[in-house]
Amino acid sequence: MRKLSVLTATAVLGLGMSACTTDPEPAAPGDTTGPITVKASDTACEVGRAETAAGTVTFTIANGGAKVTEFYVYAAGDRVMGEVENIAPGLTRELKVELTAGTYETACKPGMIGKGIRGAFKVTGSAAPLTADAKLAEATANYQRYIQSQTAALLPKTEEFVAAVKAGDAEKAKALFPIARTYWERIEPVAEIFGDLDPKIDGRAEVIEEGMAFTGFHRLEQDLWEKKDISKSGPIADQLLVDVKEIVAKANAEKLSPLQLANGAKELLDEVASGKITGEEDRYSHTDLWDFAANVEGSKASVQALRPTLEERAPELVTALDTAFANVETALGKHRAGDGWKLHNQLTQAELKELSDVINALAEPISKVAAVVAK
Amino acid sequence: MVSRRVALTAAGVGIAGVAGAAAVGAAMMDDERSPASASPGDAVAFYGEHQAGIVTPAQDRLHFASFDVITKDRAKLVEMLREWTAAAARMTQGRDAGLLGAVGGQAEAPPDDTGEALGLPASGLTLTIGFGRSLFRDAAGTDRFGIADRLPAALEALPHFPGDALRPEISDGDLCVQACANDPQVAVHAIRNLARIGFGTVSIRYSQLGFGRTSSTSREQATARNLMGFKDGTRNLKLEDTDLLREQLWARAEDGAAWMAGGSYLVTRRIRMTVETWDRTPLAEQEAIFGRDKGEGAPLGQAKEFDEPDFAVKGADGEPVIAKQAHIRLAHPDFNNGAHLLRRGYNFVDGSDGLGRLDAGLFFIAYQRDPRKQFVPVQRSLARADILNEYIRHVSSGLWACPPGVTGDGDHWGRALFA
Numbered sequence A: 001m002r003k004l005s006v007l008t009a010t011a012v013l014g015l016g017m018s019a020c021t022t023d024p025e026p027a028a029p030g031d032t033t034g035p036i037t038v039k040a041s042d043t044a045c046e047v048g049r050a051e052t053a054a055g056t057v058t059f060t061i062a063n064g065g066a067k068v069t070e071f072y073v074y075a076a077g078d079r080v081m082g083e084v085e086n087i088a089p090g091l092t093r094e095l096k097v098e099l100t101a102g103t104y105e106t107a108c109k110p111g112m113i114g115k116g117i118r119g120a121f122k123v124t125g126s127a128a129p130l131t132a133d134a135k136l137a138e139a140t141a142n143y144q145r146y147i148q149s150q151t152a153a154l155l156p157k158t159e160e161f162v163a164a165v166k167a168g169d170a171e172k173a174k175a176l177f178p179i180a181r182t183y184w185e186r187i188e189p190v191a192e193i194f195g196d197l198d199p200k201i202d203g204r205a206e207v208i209e210e211g212m213a214f215t216g217f218h219r220l221e222q223d224l225w226e227k228k229d230i231s232k233s234g235p236i237a238d239q240l241l242v243d244v245k246e247i248v249a250k251a252n253a254e255k256l257s258p259l260q261l262a263n264g265a266k267e268l269l270d271e272v273a274s275g276k277i278t279g280e281e282d283r284y285s286h287t288d289l290w291d292f293a294a295n296v297e298g299s300k301a302s303v304q305a306l307r308p309t310l311e312e313r314a315p316e317l318v319t320a321l322d323t324a325f326a327n328v329e330t331a332l333g334k335h336r337a338g339d340g341w342k343l344h345n346q347l348t349q350a351e352l353k354e355l356s357d358v359i360n361a362l363a364e365p366i367s368k369v370a371a372v373v374a375k
Numbered sequence B: 001m002v003s004r005r006v007a008l009t010a011a012g013v014g015i016a017g018v019a020g021a022a023a024v025g026a027a028m029m030d031d032e033r034s035p036a037s038a039s040p041g042d043a044v045a046f047y048g049e050h051q052a053g054i055v056t057p058a059q060d061r062l063h064f065a066s067f068d069v070i071t072k073d074r075a076k077l078v079e080m081l082r083e084w085t086a087a088a089a090r091m092t093q094g095r096d097a098g099l100l101g102a103v104g105g106q107a108e109a110p111p112d113d114t115g116e117a118l119g120l121p122a123s124g125l126t127l128t129i130g131f132g133r134s135l136f137r138d139a140a141g142t143d144r145f146g147i148a149d150r151l152p153a154a155l156e157a158l159p160h161f162p163g164d165a166l167r168p169e170i171s172d173g174d175l176c177v178q179a180c181a182n183d184p185q186v187a188v189h190a191i192r193n194l195a196r197i198g199f200g201t202v203s204i205r206y207s208q209l210g211f212g213r214t215s216s217t218s219r220e221q222a223t224a225r226n227l228m229g230f231k232d233g234t235r236n237l238k239l240e241d242t243d244l245l246r247e248q249l250w251a252r253a254e255d256g257a258a259w260m261a262g263g264s265y266l267v268t269r270r271i272r273m274t275v276e277t278w279d280r281t282p283l284a285e286q287e288a289i290f291g292r293d294k295g296e297g298a299p300l301g302q303a304k305e306f307d308e309p310d311f312a313v314k315g316a317d318g319e320p321v322i323a324k325q326a327h328i329r330l331a332h333p334d335f336n337n338g339a340h341l342l343r344r345g346y347n348f349v350d351g352s353d354g355l356g357r358l359d360a361g362l363f364f365i366a367y368q369r370d371p372r373k374q375f376v377p378v379q380r381s382l383a384r385a386d387i388l389n390e391y392i393r394h395v396s397s398g399l400w401a402c403p404p405g406v407t408g409d410g411d412h413w414g415r416a417l418f419a
Helices: A002-020 A134-166 A170-186 A197-202 A217-226 A234-253 A258-276 A288-313 A315-333 A349-366 A369-374 B004-009 B017-031 B074-091 B184-198 B242-248 B275-279 B283-290 B327-331 B375-385
Strands: A036-040 A045-047 A051-053 A055-063 A069-075 A079-087 A092-099 A102-108 A117-124 B061-069 B126-132 B175-181 B202-210 B264-273 B346-352 B358-368 B392-402
Touching (some): A036 A069, A036 A102, A045 A102, A045 A117, A069 A092, A079 A092, A092 A258, A134 A234, A134 A258, A134 A288, A170 A217, A170 A288, A197 A217, A197 A234, A217 A234, A258 A288, A258 A349, A258 A369, A288 A349, A315 A369, A349 B202, B061 B358, B074 B184, B175 B264, B184 B202, B202 B346, B275 B358, B283 B327, B327 B375, B358 B392
Parallel strands (some): A036 A055, A051 A117
Antiparallel strands (some): A036 A045, A055 A092, A069 A079, A069 A102, B061 B175, B061 B202, B126 B392, B264 B392, B346 B358
8 A cells, every 4th residue: 555655645746736736635634644745945944744653754855945955864873764866946856765663864955065954853653664574574684694795895905905005005005996996886875875974985076075075995096096196195095994994884784675775776777877887986097897897796786685576576577687687797798807807998989888788778677676676 | 548738737647846837837828729720739640651750841850869779689679669669659649658657657666758748749749760771781791680681772871972071980870760849858858768768679879959950841831941041952852742752752662672662761961061161151152052042042043942943044154053063953853863852951050069160060861762863863963063062071871761651559660671
């Protein structure tokens, strides 16, 4: 029945054009299960209800302001439980987020910067979350184990990389850079849950907000390849390790919901399509294909965790995904170089187009996984 | 199945926000127009003996796309053509690309229509498919999909013409779709959704937007101007020329390829114009180059646009009034074995070229029964002698076999070819 209530919620969004539509039934007063409307403006963030029952919570955010806004639901420590980015003025967007009983914060971010306009939010009761389905529960447990396996490698590899930078051993640091990043890129959707840590660790020069320093992997990449001077990189390297340690501890304790898993699998491929194929991610080192491979592996791990559910509910989708993953692996496999990969700038435009085509071919079926999981 | 406009006003299907509400308002006003008069918003029939988008009165806007087929699986390609046909049949009637539509599906799933045409009428959208030579045989001569024996003789590769500066990456292709509409957003929406349906089967090789028609394909349309400021296509083959269309536009079974009966061959050329140098050319010289006057569009020596040119009449200097190398003389059927073309090209400006010049020109589109007897001889004489060549450069070329029309629900693009 969850699906039906979602469709009703979509209809309620049409209030702004009620002159042309049959008015939908107003929500019953005192209803604690229906969608929650959020009126966002440049100065306010009015959340229709500050309390709701546990389960899948739907927010419909209408941006009545003049600035582009974002909406977040945070758990303790600014852990992002769900977010909608890029809500243009005049638009209404929907956020579905699975919440168990506890206290949370909501936030609108007009202008998409800063801590945003916060509000307290409480979830009561113990409505069975989606994971009550045994196969889905196993999926989240399975993926949690995958995360732990990756963080178990991410931490020591980052330590080695940082040690090489601090020792002034540029050659060793350059060799370790794409390897440490592989473990990072495989689980990036998890990392993105933890607010500010992602840009600190993996931010690129142009995405750093005003007042924030350019730190992390890409800053060290710039020092190593472009500036060719790591004599002053020690503090940046130390900070990277501190940040990676923090995210590893948080990620290990994290259990992604099945929907997060499905969306994460798609987001990893979006990362490939928008950042890696273009060579933007590793613009100084051109080691984008390492990240490319890692994103695809991470995406596959998410899908595999969901496989029992998908096989039961959409076997033809599983077949399509298997074929598409195999095609990506074949196309990428042509660019192996030793234990690693060719550099981005060694590929011809035709070779990059082939990679783009196979990623598009995979991302379309993957974009259907979330709806199957949510059934 | 409901149309995009009806979907917006129907109860229970919500569209968020102010933009949606505004679109509904516009659509409602549109509905008040008399349904009897053909308006720019109307739909053009998709099913028929011939594909729409050929003799259909030329719409204002173009989005043309060439695709590479990236699968080796014939069944997958045919299945995509079936899906394309179904989506084209819907979109040309002002409906969403998919059955669920931009807002009718499950909330957790990406919509099966991209949504930017919500609230817009059909806008005269036509979608016309063509098959390139490379679909039949690749460069190495391999029969890719078991249809090499169906390659029409008329699809013979175009020769190199003097002055050609073709860029391979924006030339040729395995499939093409010409989307024409009176609203650019509707044309772009159509190509975008077809490309999306095709992910994994086809990949866009290049695409071209055109913002203004340069030809009229019906006597009811005024002749439009190209970016050189001249009326273009005065002598074009038109909808009303039924005998000439039968003779020179539509392919027949006896031409050699039975599956092409009722189809037509398409030549596309992206013709870059160096408008900056053209604009400093004196008026008299511009008119001499074309062989027409610039204002009325009449052949030199005549008074009216549609007056017949008289190529024999000489001026006081003893030289022909319409110069030996004038564009209309070189392109005229009388000097090309009676060859006519049905042109429906579009002006384009793709930004600027980094040298302070507009990247502008004409995306030439011409349909015909046999390019070997029509486009090729005409272009040969133009490429050899036309003074216009100083101001233009052909940078892209495509040759396509456009099959006959889809006859109904059970039919699809390429059915006869892959039967």
